[in-house]
Amino acid sequence: MADDKLIEAKAVSKAFAGVSALTEVDFQLRAGEVHALMGENGAGKSTLSKIFAGVLLADAGAVYLEGRQVRFLNTKEAAAQGVTIVSQEFSLIPDFPVAENIFLVDEAYYKKGFISNKNAMVRETYSLLKLFDMETYIDPYEHVRQLSVAQMQIVEILKAISKKARVIILDEPTAALSANEIRLLFDLVRRLKAENVGFIIVSHKINEIYEVSDRITVLRDGRLVLGGVKTTELAQTDLIKAMVGREVNNIYGVKAQTAQKFHDKKVIFEAVNICDRRGYVNNICFQVHEGEIVGISGLVGAGRTELVRCLFGADKCSKGEVIVNSKPIKANTIRKSMKNGMGFVPEDRKFDGLFQELSVSFNIAITDLIIHTFMFVNRKSQDRKCMQKAEELGIRLNNPETPVKSLSGGNQQKVLLAKWLLLEPRVLIVDEPTRGVDVGAKAEIYAILRQLAARGVAIIIVSSEIPEILGLCNQILVMREGRITGRLDAAQAQEELIGYYATIG
Amino acid sequence: MVTTEKRAAPLQRTLREYRSELAMLGVFLLFFLIMSFISPYFFTRQNLMNVMSQVSSNAMLAIGMTIVIITSGIDLSVGGNLGLSGMIGCMVLMNTQNIFLGVMAMLLVSSVVGLVNGFLIGYLKMPAFIATLGIMQVCRSLDYVISNANTASKFPEAYGFLGKGKIADSFPIYIIFIIFMFCVFIWILSKWKFGRFLYAIGSNAEAARLSGVNVKLNTLLAYVCSGLLCGFAAWMMTSRLMACDPTYGSGNEMDAIAAAVIGGVSMSGGKGKLAGTAIGVLLVGFLRNALNILGVNPFWQGSVIGAVIIVAVLAEKLSALQLKK
Structure with missing residues (x-):
């Protein structure tokens, strides 16, 4: 053997x-x-x-x-x-096209060792794709x-x-x-x-x-x-x-409660006929009540990220409006959203979320600077506030000046949460809350989100992980091709049902 | 669950934060010491004053350059801006004999050039390199058009106070002015919301936008600062020389970039301190001076400065790698 x-x-x-x-x-x-x-x-x-x-x-x-x-x-x-x-x-x-990428450093595809033979590359790429029945899925010239x-x-x-x-x-x-x-x-x-x-x-x-x-x-x-x-x-x-290294019974905690429980609570957040400019989001309407967690599920490319970016004002809507606390926000911008108590944790930590080489303290404090600082920064009180928030969320550090890139994925995600929690938001939008985060930190992030909901924050979660959606959300919206194709209550939601709405329904 | 270990002592933290700046300062002091031993002329009042006056305008430009590099931009137009704003200001001065009007014209023109740069880069999303390259050419050309290639001179005697004036007949005012400007901008970069936002933009512009930072406006303001400082540089230079020639400022952008880079400012943005730039300015200035004193053929100066830039950046990279491992 x-x-x-x-x-x-x-x-x-x-x-x-x-x-x-x-x-x-x-x-x-x-x-x-x-x-x-x-x-x-x-x-x-x-x-x-x-x-x-x-x-x-x-x-x-x-x-x-x-x-x-x-x-x-x-x-x-x-x-x-x-x-x-x-x-x-x-x-x-x-x-570069697909074919040239595949054979970039393959000597056999360079005439006399330096003139690239693109036709041969494309031919070979095509036969490779064909071998795995993917010739319709990927174009060698793309x-x-x-x-x-x-x-x-x-x-x-x-x-x-x-x-x-x-x-x-x-x-x-x-x-x-x-x-x-x-x-x-x-x-x-x-x-x-x-x-x-x-x-x-x-x-x-x-x-x-x-x-x-x-x-x-x-x-x-x-x-x-x-x-x-x-x-x-x-x-x-x-x-x-x-x-x-320890027993984790169910990282999602108890199953989420039915959304009906929230129906007599106040509506904190409402999206009315939201459309984006590029056509990825089509006439989306939904409500989130006080303390409710709403999950947005669907395949990649269904328009989930585009939707939440529109809701927060990160991208412009072509139609529709967002209503926070019964106050309509017209022509939404990021700063208007923030002033009305919204927070947004983007999907891609590295590219859209963090200032990699800057300190943890700064990464957390930035939202507070925008809303509460007029001109001068008080570093001491900033550090104190940030350390306090960090501790609340269980971010382990010994120095607020640690660059954020040296933290683990889970802690980085918590830094992103902390920065919005500093503003005491009424509505928190989290896109893929646990991508690239390990099991232990996942459980902690779920606990944080639950606690926030218990304090009355309306939470909107986008996630590709269906168990996460099922475990966390009171109401589940399934998107396909920019539309909401299914609205499920936690009580009736099942993996198969979400899959059905996401693909065919 | 939370293990907040004891924080490092404040002194230690400062040392760590200013690691690369302190290293540069060490190199500079060592160089200074060696030169003082080699040449009896080096450490004389006369020579020190000479060098300081030579670096004075570069100091202003380097402050502006540091600010825009922190936003992960670059300003190639600083030399041209110095020339143009200096020329317009001096012509106003020459024709009105009014110092206030002249200086105001200088600062106004330089800020407007900065504003144009900032608008192209912040709002129209042009690459900083291209936008400022274009503006540099425009400034240079306007400089000649306006002056018709003539030197402006015949200024009122009092105009020399910034460049030539001395406190108690011994200490030059322009040195105090340079120190003052460094202090102001160090304060802005570290304590103002605006300054902190510049680091955020340079580190990750999209994250800054999603956190609510007005990236466009703050980028624009960074270039306005850089432009304004060109005006101050022009003021210092023309006030020292009591004349303005259309060639003033040409090629000065390279020395400003060199000073910032030697001082540890990262070209990819989000990292760097003005304290480092100050050392960079001095190092470039005194290096040139030392080569002159030692009688090295001036043709070699470029090679030496170039080597210093490369070694400084290399040392920074290597020590960063070391820390990672």
Whole structure:
């Protein structure tokens, strides 16, 4: 059996500035298997996958590829030997066509070594796509910029395949994908599996791991907790326990209460006939009562993000208005929304949410500066306020001046919440509250949102994770092609029903 | 659940916050010390005053440059703006013999140039490099059109007070003025809401917008500041030389960028301090001076300044990498 081990780590350790990220971890991937690598943020999953892919070098221990010891100094070396990583930060060039991206560094497609042979690239890309029945899904001539996240991911995988990759590491592959796209991706994974390619999947989404993986390895604080257990032999509760290190009964808490309970409460927020300018959002109307949590579900591209951005005034509406506290806000802008007690946590933390290299304190204080500061900043009171909010939300820091980029995903998300909570909002809109956040922090964020609702804040959540919507929301709106196709009460909502409205209903 | 560890001592925090500025200061002092030993002329009152007067206008430009670079922009028009506003102001001064009118014209013209830059960049979303490159050319050309390539002079004697005046017949007023301007803008950048917003915009403009920052207006104001400071630079320069030539200010944008970059201001925005820029201004000025004193062929100056820029940025990058690891 030893010879069918594709890639193997033996007692691998890695430390950053004296803080150990991995301690003597063993890991084996067999040919033709999908091996899930799980753990909370900071558990060492990415460190291990980066060592495999040649991004990082191990401090101690050894990596074996098909029995031979290897030591990849960079990703190019790793790729040459058939180990490729597909990470969230795509290594694709946005303004190049798909075909050129796939064969960018493939010498065989350059005449005399330097003149690119685009026709051959396109031909080969087409036959690759055809091999996986995707020739209608992706056009070899299309510029990568025009592709959806799922398509980009598939192009990345095809790129790896074109280099004869035998080990493909998928880092959080489904974070930005819709259910349909996930199915497509997993189909591709299964086909390649049959051709003896091995996959390592790093993911937080437990349901998917059970769907696609053969074995599971769990890391915690850089140590091995479960090593290569067969997926079929591992109960979900045991998996979560292994990841978190304690019992987490139900991270969503008790099931959300029916929206009927809120019907005699005051309407805090109302959207009337909202349309956006680009046609992604069509005549949306809904109400949120005091203390109610409304979830917006649907596939990626259904117009959910576009809708909430319009509600907050981040994008302009072409029609319709928002009513907060029975006060209509005409020609909504971000500042008008803020003054009327609205807050908005955007979908993409890194690009739309955080000032990466600025301090945690500043990241939290900015909303307060806008509303309550006329001209001069009092840093001391700012720090004090921010630290207090941070502590309330359980953000662990020892210095308010810590740059926000050094925090974990969960804590970064809490910073974004904290910055709006500083203004005591009446309406809070949260787009994908737990994307890229580990199980433990997820539970904490849910608790924060529930507490806010209990204090009477009207909350609107956009989420691609259906269990999250089901666990948290009193009322669920399902969107498809810019319209609300289904309105479900928590009491009647089911996963299948949401799926039905999101696709056909 | 919350583990708020003991905060680092204030002194330690300051040290950490000003790490790169302190490192630059150390390098500068070391250089200063070595030069003082090598050349008896270097550390003389005469020489120090010389250098200070040479760097005075660059100091103004570098403040403005730092402000716009913090917003992740750039202002290539500072040299041209200095020339144009100086020329218009001086012609007003020459023809009216009214110092107040002359200075006002200077500051007004420079602010308007800044306003145009800011409007193109903040509201019309033009890349700062292109917009200010265009405005630089326009300024330079208008400078010649208006002056007809003649030098303006014959100013009232009192106009020299900023450039040549001395307190108690010994300490130059312009040095006090430079220090004052640095203090004002350090205060604005660190304590004003406006200053904090500039860092936010430079760090992540979209996040700033979604947090409610008026990105357009604040960007515009940053360029107005930079423009206004060109006016002050022009004032200092023409008041020292008691004349205005249409060539004034040409190429000065490069020294201003160099000073900011050597001082640790990040070209990608959101990072950097005026204290660093001040050291950068001094370092560039004294380096040029040292090369002159040592009798190095002036053709070599560019190579040395260029090498210093590259080494300074490289050192910053390497130490950032070190911290990460």
